[in-house]
Amino acid sequence: MSRSTAAVVALRDYHPQQESMRDTILEGLRLPQKTLPAFYFYDERGSQLFDRITELPEYYLTRAELAIMREHGAEIGALVGEHASIIELGSGSSLKTRLLIDSLREPAAYVPVEIARDQLMVAANSIAADYPNLEVLPICADFSEPFDLPHPRIAPLRNLVYFPGSTIGNFHSDEAYDLLLAMRRIARKGGALLIGVDLKKDRATLERAYNDAQGVTAQFNFNMLVRLNRELDATFDLNAFRHRAIWNEARGRIEMHLVSQRAQTVLVAGERVEFRAGEYILSECSYKYTRTQFAALAAEAGFEVERVWTDAASLFSVQYLTN
Numbered sequence: 001m002s003r004s005t006a007a008v009v010a011l012r013d014y015h016p017q018q019e020s021m022r023d024t025i026l027e028g029l030r031l032p033q034k035t036l037p038a039f040y041f042y043d044e045r046g047s048q049l050f051d052r053i054t055e056l057p058e059y060y061l062t063r064a065e066l067a068i069m070r071e072h073g074a075e076i077g078a079l080v081g082e083h084a085s086i087i088e089l090g091s092g093s094s095l096k097t098r099l100l101i102d103s104l105r106e107p108a109a110y111v112p113v114e115i116a117r118d119q120l121m122v123a124a125n126s127i128a129a130d131y132p133n134l135e136v137l138p139i140c141a142d143f144s145e146p147f148d149l150p151h152p153r154i155a156p157l158r159n160l161v162y163f164p165g166s167t168i169g170n171f172h173s174d175e176a177y178d179l180l181l182a183m184r185r186i187a188r189k190g191g192a193l194l195i196g197v198d199l200k201k202d203r204a205t206l207e208r209a210y211n212d213a214q215g216v217t218a219q220f221n222f223n224m225l226v227r228l229n230r231e232l233d234a235t236f237d238l239n240a241f242r243h244r245a246i247w248n249e250a251r252g253r254i255e256m257h258l259v260s261q262r263a264q265t266v267l268v269a270g271e272r273v274e275f276r277a278g279e280y281i282l283s284e285c286s287y288k289y290t291r292t293q294f295a296a297l298a299a300e301a302g303f304e305v306e307r308v309w310t311d312a313a314s315l316f317s318v319q320y321l322t323n
């Protein structure tokens with residue numbers, strides 16, 4: 001795909017300060033409900049495991065989102081119009097972006113915003129190589145902090161913020177609201193947000209998606225402990241914890257747990273963390289919405305839902321919100 005002869009695109013670097021992993025992790029493990037931030041799943045091995053998750057038969061999210069993007073690309077292109085500037089927040093490997101770019105008419109620029117500098121540059125250069133007519137303007141920044149938008153050579157007729165993957169599901173409602181507000185500021189007046197939102201459905205389908213038969217999601221969950229053992233000199237015994245994912249209906253979220261199989265003490269960065277038998281660490285929340293619930297959240301943040309596309313089984317949605 002990408003040619004090695006591609007010109008290297010220039011980076012705008014805001015030098016995002018990553019909070020100390022030690023402090024963040026210990027803070028979560030000192031809470032009455034021990035918690036680990038889902039952000040830390042994605043080291044090299046975790047990112048590989050997540051890629052495998054997206055291909056599992058039980059994990060419908062990625063397949064459904066890609067099907068929606070393929071099926072409704074023409075309509076998305078027509079709604080967005082020509083010369084849009086695509087701003088992708090937490091762009092990661094920019095894989096889904098290609099489908100979006102292919103659907104748009106002469107996009108003015110692609111602006112991936114990502115905190116992981118190396119991953120950002122690999123993805124930006126790869127897109128630049130494959131789309132020689134598209135100006136690629138990568139920004140290394142924490143997208144929840146303010147940053148300036150670049151000025152593409154072609155004046156954008158609209159800013160289109162892109163937030164695929166149901167990443168919004170990882171945020172509690174107050175955080176999701178803040179994030180939508182930030183995205184509305186970035187989209188500016190006349191701009192839009194194209195966002196992937198996973199939908200509520202029966203418990204069995206939801207729980208299967210996070211408890212796959214091959215145990216890849218369990219490995220993904222355990223990898224967090226492997227990472228803490230390696231990077232924070234933690235002493236988690238992987239045989240003394242178990243993976244569990246449950247649909248918490250009252251809170252409208254899938255919860256991933258790491259359940260302690262016995263009373264035990266674990267050292268993390270020199271600090272003792274005590275577990276009771278059966279006590280669990282909450283390692284991820286993945287919120288699901290009804291269309292009505294998400295429209296209400298969007299409206300609170302000042303967006304209007306202009307169009308919602310779903311897959312044939314209404315498992316997942318891609319939504320077009322205007323400012």
Ligand code: AVJ
Nearest residue numbers: 053165166167169170217286
């Ligand atoms: C990347 C946050 C959308 O919540 O479904 C997949 C992460 N965790 N399996 C999700 C995940 C376990 C995923 N998101």
